[in-house]
Amino acid sequence: MTVEASLLAWIGNRGRRCSVGEAAAGTGLALQEVEQGLMALAAEAPGRLQVADDGTVLFVFPPALRARLLARSGRRRLQALVQAVLRLAARVIRLSFGVVLVVVTTLVVLCLLVLLIWRLLSSDKGGDLAAGLLQVIAQVPATILDLLVSGIGALAQEGSASATRQHLWSLLWDLPGEGAEPDSLGFLSAVFSILFGDGDPNARLEPLRWRRIAAFLRLHGGVVIAEDLAPLLDLPDCPSDPDRRRDLADAAMLPVLLRFDGRPDVSEHGDLIHRFPALPSSDAGAVVPAGPVPAAPVPPLRERAHRFSQAGVEQRVAYGIGVGALLVLSPYLLAITPAWLPPVAWLARFAIGYALLLLLVPLLRLPFLHGRNRAIALRNGRRRAWARAARHGGARLNRRREAARQLRAAEPHKPASRVIYDSGRDLLEQTLDSLDAAPESPPPVDPPPGA
Secondary structure, three states: OOHHHHHHHHHOOOOEEEEHHHHHHHHOOOHHHHHHHHHHHHHHOOOEEEEEOOOOEEEEEOOOHHHHHHHHOHHHHHHHHHHHHHHHHHHHHHHHHHHHHHHHHHHHHHHHHHHHHHHHHHOOOOHHHHHHHHHHHHHHHHHHHHHHHHHHHHHHHOOOOOOOHHHHHHHHHOOOOOOOOOOOOOHHHHHHHHHHOOOOOOOOHHHHHHHHHHHHHHHOOOEEOHHHHHHHOOOOOOOOOHHHHHHHHHHHOHHHHHHOOOEEEEOOOOOEEEEOOOOOOOOOOOOOOOOOOOOOOOOOOOOOOOOOOOOOHHHHHHHHHHHHHHHHHHHHHHHHOOOOOHHHHHHHHHHHHHHHHHHHHHHHHHHHHHHHHHHHHHHHHHHHHHHHHHHOOOHHHHHHHHHHHHHHHHOOOOOOOOEEEEOOOOHHHHHHHHHHHOOOOOOOOOOOOOO
16 A cells, blocks of 8 residues: 555545644554655645644645545546556456356356257157256256346345345355355355465555554653564564563664654663654653553564455355366266367367366465465464563563653653644734734833832
8 A cells, every 4th residue: 555545544534633743653654754645645635734833743634635636636536547447357357267167167068968968869769858858958047037036026025126236246146145244255256265365364464563563652652662562573583581582672673763763762771762752642641650660562463364265165165066067077078079069179178177277276275375374373473472571571671661661751741732823824814813822921010219
């Protein structure tokens, strides 16, 4: 996801007034990227700039920001159209594997029945059997039509006066009992899911990691020690030596310092305390309690294991029946196809190859899936080990937390900021308002006589 897309998703449709630090904490992006992105959005939206008396620059965006940007820019509308076309193409490609399976299976069965009926009609005693088989085949379209009509009638009885596109899509592509839940897959989508999986479940892990880091920093007033953030970082195996753990955790803080404009301080005992003044505290104005500091590391980051497929049991059974039917019927169709029907022979060969593809690709995915899940389990185990070490760090670790608490408490308390400049208002009007809001100066005192 691009910087602009992340900012638009965080700002939302209701409008928002934010600083660079708040936007960085909400999106997990670097401060430099957020500042440039907010400036670009404010110039194009248009947005307003406000300056507080403490020097903080605030960006004010109107509601429905995404719609406003689309209305003002033809380039954005073209990009949105291209993205919609790409999503539709991806959907068509995803469904095409299931469509090919259904179409090829249907053609193989029909060709096989037609050849069998032709052979029966060519024989002396197969006329009656062929006529009965033709009657059975003729009932198939009528049965499918009855199922569709009954499904649409059931929807109308439930309160829907007419079947919508979603209803028809569910009737055509979803198995019975599927489609009611948002995460359920229709059969055509399930074919792609069984064949290639459902993508990376941890595709948004990095944004989630940085958002949790920023939230933890804000919760602690921007003053933390490295061990408390270690469960969110990618570190090697947690050593038993506390000094070694401290060195590894402090070294891993460099990307966090660079991303959120942090700086390390040294306590009186020589320990590193990491400060992030650019991130606004989530509990500004709160009194820092005195006394012993409890162990409070951040909960460890957990990666999700890769699933083989999101397809349900019924869909997997249907997939197996379709693949099995092709593997069994296609060679027989190839064997009984006469030489003067080469298209049927080509269909049978394609069906055999496609069935082998549908069978071998999922089987080949299993060892790779097992290896990736094993690596994920190892990384999750390392993060849990760092979290346990931070919870049971002993007196030395609590001493570092106490030093961080004292450093945070020593910072001067900042009163609530007041906007002194707004780009959306007239400068003279703002000057008059600031004069009215300024406290009156005391009257001059007359000097004593003789002075």
